[in-house]
Amino acid sequence: MDLSAINPVLLLASLMVAATPILLAAIGELVVERAGVLNLGVEGMMITGAVCGFVVAVNTGSPWLGFLGAAIGGALLSVLFGVLTQYLLSNQVATGLALTLFGLGVSSLIGQGYIGIKGPEFPDWHIPLLGDIPIIGPIVFQHDPMVYVGLLICLGVWAFLKYSRLGLVLRAVGENHDAAHALGYKVIRIRMAAIMFGGACAGLGGAYLSLVRVPQWTEGMTAGAGWIALAIVVFASWRPGRLLLGAYLFGGVTVLQLNLQAAGLAIPVEYLSMSPYLATIVVLVIMSAGRAPGSLGRIFHASR
Template sequence: MDLGSISPALLIASLMVASTPLLLAALGELVVERAGVLNLGVEGMMIVGAICGFATAVETGSPPLGFLAGAAGAALLSLVFAVLTQVFLANQVATGLALTLFGLGLSSLIGQGYVGIKPPGTGRLDLGPLADIPFLGRAVFSHDWMVYLSLALTVVIAWTLARTRAGLKLRAVGENHDAAHALGLHVVLTRFAAIAFGGAMAGLGGAYLSLVRVPQWTEGMTAGAGWIALAIVVFASWRAGRVLLGAYLFGGVTVLQLNLQAVGVALPVEYLSMSPYVVTILVLVIMSARRARGTAAPASLGKAFHATH
C-alpha cells in the first residue's frame, strides 16, 4: 500500500470533474422544487441532455454548441412535464417517473449512430498564471469552463433566490401558491420557467457526462446520476450552497474510494464502496439534528395548483 502515490492535487481535480454533473442537475432541481414542483424526471432529462449534447458536439465539432443543445433538448423535454403537470394537473410523481422512462428510451433511439465515436475535446480554460500556482494550479485552476460555470451558477442561484424580486416570487409560489396567486403572481408561468430552467441544468449535467467525464455516448450512461441529484437537493435542505457541498461530498468520496482501492489501502473494499452513501447519510443526520428554521421543504412542494378564477 502506497498512499504517497495518490496525488492530492489530482484527487481534487478528479473530484471536481466527478461532481460537476451532479451539481448542475441538483441546482436545476433545487430551483424547480423551490417553485413547489417535484420533478422526478431528472434522470431522463440528464440522459437526453447527454445525447443531444454529444450528437451536436460531434456533428458541429463545437463542445459549447453541444452544451447548448444538451440544455435545450432537456429543457424541451421538461416542458412536456410542465404542460402535463401545470396545465392538465397530472400527478407530478407519476409524470416525473414517466419522463425518466421516456428520456431513457428517446436517448437510446437518438444515440444509435453515436456509439464508439470520440467527441471533440472540451479543453481547459486558460487561467494564465493561476494554473502555474503549485498544487492549486493543478487541483483547481486547470479545468474546463463548465466546472467554473457550475460554481458560478451556484453563487448566482443562491443570490437570486435570497436577494432578488424574481427569487422572492419563485419562493412565494413554492411556499403557498394560493397566496401567491391572490397577490397577483403568475403561478403557472413561474413554475413553467422554473421547470424549463431545471431541465436545462439537468441537460448541461448530462452533456458534461458524455462530453467530458466519460467522454463517450453509451446508452443508459447516466446510470442513476439523476436520482443522486434528487437526493442531494433534499440533503441540501433546498439551499444552493449546501447543494455544492452535497455534490462535492458525494463525488469526492466516490473518487477517493476508487483511488484508495487503486493503491491497495488496507481497508475492507465493502466499506470503501459504500462510503459515498454512508458519509452523505451521516452528514444529513448531523445537519438534520442542527436544522434551523426555514430549511424545511417548500410547503407547496408537489401540490397541484388550481386557479380559482
C-alpha cells in the first residue's frame, strides 16, 4: 500500500468535477418534485442532453452553445412528459420510465454520426487571485465554469424556494394542489415550468459528461447517473443544501475509492465499490427529517 501516491489536493479537486453531473440533474429533479411531480425520466433527459450538447458543440465549435443546446434538448423532452402527465393525465411513474427508454433510443439515433468524434476544448478557469491561494485555490477555484454554474443553480434554487413568493407558490402546488388551485394558482402551468426546468438541468448534467468529464459521445454514456440523481433527491429529503452534500459525498467517495484501489489499499475491492452508495445513504438517512411533498406523484385535474 502506498497512500502517499494519493495527492489530497487533486483528490478534492476531482471530487467537485465528479459530483457536478449528478448535482445538476438532481437539483432540477428536486424542483420538479417540490412542485408535486415525480419524473423518473431523468436518465433519459440526461442522455438526450448529452447528445444534444455534443452535437451542437461539435457543429458550432462552442461548448457554451453546446450546453445551451443540451438544456433546450432536455427541456423539450421533458415537455413531452409534461403534456402526457399534466394535460392527458397519464400515470407519472409509467410515463417517466417510458421517457427514459425513449431518451436512450432517441439519443443513440441523434448521435449516429458523432461516435468517435472529438468535441471542442472546454478549458478550466483559473480564477485570478482566488485561484492562486495555495491548496484551496487548486481545489476550489481552478475548475471549468460549469462546476460553478452547477453551484449557482443550486444556490439559486435554495433561495428561490425559501425566500421568493413564486417559490412559495411552487411549494404550495406540490404540497396540496387542490388547495393551491382553490387559491387561484395555475397548478398545471407552474408544474409545466418546473418540469421544463428539471429537463433543462438534467440536460446540462448529461452534457457535462459528454463535453467535460468523458469528453466524447458514446451511446448509453450516462450509465445510470440519472437514477443516482433521483435517489439523492429522496435521501436529501427534498432540500437543496442536503442535496449538495449528498452529491459531493457521492462524487467524493467515488473518486476516493478509485484512488484507494490504485494505491493498493488492503480493503477488499467489493467494499470499496459499494462505499459511495453506502456512505451517501447512511449520511443522508441519519440526517433525514423531511417528508415528501404532499401531492407528489398525484394526478391533478381541476374538476376533482
